[in-house]
Amino acid sequence: MSKTVLVLVETVDEYLPLLEQAGYRLIRAPNAQLRAAAIAQHADEIDAVLTRGPLGLTASEIQALPNLQIICVIGAGYEQVDLTAAAARGITVTNGAGANAAAVADHCLALLLALLRNIPNADASTRRGEWNRVISPSVSGKRLGIIGLGAVGQAIAKRASLGFDMPVSYHSRTPRKELAYTWYDSPLRLAEAVDVLVIATPGGAATQHLVDADVLKALGAEGYLINIARASVVDSAALLEALEQGCIAGAALDVFDDEPNVPDALKALGNTVLTPHVAGQSPEAARDTVTLVLRNLQAFFAGEPVLTPVRG
Structure with missing residues (x-):
């Protein structure tokens, strides 16, 4: 019997046929209006939901789907999925940890280079016919601090360390003793010790405003911040x-x-250098993301352990 997947995401359309080729029926609902209509019209048919962290799945939506068995989240973050409601129903939740880590890390290094070397302003002024040869800081040798050393954080650290000779430090809940980077027990202490601070930790209540005014002050007047994770980790004001x-x-x-x-x-x-939440988007990342979703679905419906479970 084929299973029905409610697809709330809008960024991996080109690779969704991978799910259809495996026998899954897809109901696409990539905006709020279609989402509400799909849940209202197809509630009894939906076995799985494909979403992403900011889109989530609410407790009321979970309650409205009586046959929902698994929620697959693309990307590492799952902050708007109601894990309590899912757990109460015995619904499995998976995420896409690691599937787009390379793309995010590449984008982070691109932002790092653009910011420190002042590339956007140099490009714009040159196009205006100006010749402003502004001296910009080197990237090589700068001290890099990373908040969150999961798959994305490690990919960033590897590129920075091996490619740009950047000493790497990090903050996470516990030290990763198997990795040759320096651990700090708080974002504040990390910020005091680095030139560039990268946010690579999931969003949600546990990391809300982890980077506040004190951390920014500690980073200092010659320090730079890069956020390719979730805006909620930083106090935007x-x-x-x-x-x-x-x-x-x-x-x-x-x-x-x-x-x-x-x-x-x-x-x-x-x-500032600003990009429209595209760090994790590339054809390769989209393909790998949907492939991981498929592997999780196949394992789950075969009665086997899923590959990337989220613990509530």
């Missing part, structure tokens, strides 16, 4: 103030509090 007042040198952001709305104040600053 404190970040804007730090950028406007020169408390930090600059920031590169791929994530924002109210996407797709980016604050005009951020756009107006010359010490």
